[in-house]
Amino acid sequence: MTVVVTPQDVGRPTARTERAEVADGACRWPAPIFEATKLPSAKAAAGDKIYQFLVYETGSAKAALLGEATVNMAEYAEAFKPSAVTLPLKGSPAPGALLHVS
Template sequence: MFKSARWRSEKKKKKIKIVFKLQFHATQVSELKAEGLTISLVPGDVGKPTGKTEKATVLDGDCRWESPVYETVKFVEDVKTGKLNQRIYHLILSTTGSTKSGVVGETSIDFADYIDATNTCNVSLHLHNSISKAMLHVSSLFLFLALMLVMT
């Protein structure tokens, strides 16, 4: 019996791994009356936090995190189109010291928008579902790039 040859369309994909250095600063948090705040990084496709800041104290309505968070983000680029997949992360701002319902608000950021940045990017984000008018300011710097060409 004769079977015809099946042609597979070869799709080449490039896997890219980038380490981002994230520095956080929250403003307009005086109305929260919280001792301290933390930020959790939750990838949209995972649903569980992959990174978290240390506790930072609120001083005069501002909250600065001294230590940066390093987050490794994996991208897939279609070689033909050059299009990158979205990598949306949810940033969840929470109060510390509270036993229940400590979430102040959350916002989202797509790291694919910052993959071509050559310098530090500063982004100001409004918090959604927030009990205050707090703003989250993120400084991101792309540190390390690893490429892998894969045929699938």
């Protein structure tokens, strides 16, 4: 599996995970990806900073979209510690598929 990260305001992918294998219904990527973004400050007018995560199954010759999730990073602008978020995968053929993001 592979995850592609796309900021809505950029409109094109800015990060991609390495391929990882699914084991016992779960997938863990060996190397994290980091995405730097400018978030609104508490004093600034609240704005959205939407990121889209596309999850692809890469086991065959052609990658197939498994599902997608979005998160508004502006909701975490005041966070001082990493946050763990569980995002349901929309459009996934696997009911209840989730993407866990830190």
